Amino acid sequence: MRTQIVAGNWKMNCDLDDTKSLIEGLKKTTKNNATEVIIAPSFTNLSLANCLLEDSNIALSAQNMNANDSGAFTGEVSANMLKSVGVTYVILGHSERRAIFHEDAQILKEKTNQALEQNLSPIFCVGEELNVRQNNGHFNLVEEQIAESLFHLSTEEFSKLVIAYEPVWAIGTGETATPEQAQEMHAHIRKVIAKQYDDATANSISILYGGSVKPANAKEIFANPDVDGGLIGGASLKADDFTAIINSF
Numbered sequence: 212m213r214t215q216i217v218a219g220n221w222k223m224n225c226d227l228d229d230t231k232s233l234i235e236g237l238k239k240t241t242k243n244n245a246t247e248v249i250i251a252p253s254f255t256n257l258s259l260a261n262c263l264l265e266d267s268n269i270a271l272s273a274q275n276m277n278a279n280d281s282g283a284f285t286g287e288v289s290a291n292m293l294k295s296v297g298v299t300y301v302i303l304g305h306s307e308r309r310a311i312f313h314e315d316a317q318i319l320k321e322k323t324n325q326a327l328e329q330n331l332s333p334i335f336c337v338g339e340e341l342n343v344r345q346n347n348g349h350f351n352l353v354e355e356q357i358a359e360s361l362f363h364l365s366t367e368e369f370s371k372l373v374i375a376y377e378p379v380w381a382i383g384t385g386e387t388a389t390p391e392q393a394q395e396m397h398a399h400i401r402k403v404i405a406k407q408y409d410d411a412t413a414n415s416i417s418i419l420y421g422g423s424v425k426p427a428n429a430k431e432i433f434a435n436p437d438v439d440g441g442l443i444g445g446a447s448l449k450a451d452d453f454t455a456i457i458n459s460f
């Protein structure tokens with residue numbers, strides 16, 4: 212039985228007050244759920260979020276992290292700093308980091324290594340742009356993204372990952388992959404992992420879908436056998452919507 216996960220990627224949204232009220236809203240509505248619930252506020256609000264979440268079972272994730280331990284990296288945040296404010300997950304390889312901040316397979320490999328060394332669980336994002344899908348290159352591209360940054364890991368290390376499939380054309384566009392498109396890519400990812408590692412590893416990894424998930428479509432996406440939850444952007448910024456998504460399993 213794989214862990215079902217619903218993670219909210221707040222991106223560059225919510226100041227201190229917004230963070231406080233969103234978390235208070237979530238704590239009222241998300242009690243006693245069997246699903247692992249994770250939120251990823253911005254760096255500046257992680258410490259507050261950690262205090263507010265003390266009596267809850269909502270876990271904290273960062274949206275990014277530097278690959279180095281410490282030192283002269285102006286503007287960057289280390290794994291150790293994240294751990295010191297209660298962070299247990301880190302989103303790596305989000306398409307916005309790849310496209311806007313030019314993060315490539317090598318840097319994502321280094322960040323993954325550092326996260327695992329420091330006992331943070333990476334939520335590693337993969338996904339194709341629309342033109343790649345239109346040219347039928349999406350299966351190969353996603354396989355390549357996983358292989359280039361992750362296949363150097365040992366079986367034990369790989370088992371600590373969460374994978375998120377986020378087709379770039381579905382992020383923030385209101386256009387969602389159909390349940391069939393999500394299922395076939397998730398099954399493909401699992402097959403690729405089984406080929407590199409083994410069936411047990413492939414079957415134990417939680418693979419999340421991300422891209423315009425909302426209360427109205429979460430149920431049909433989560434109903435697929437290889438979809439173990441969601442990485443939610445816009446709809447994670449409203450406590451009611453996020454809770455409705457969590458309750459869609």
Ligand SMILES: O=C(CO)COP(=O)(O)O
Pocket residue numbers: 220305377381382383384385421422423424442443444445446
């Ligand atoms: O990028 C996403 C989560 O990481 C998805 O964003 P949306 O849910 O806003 O499409």
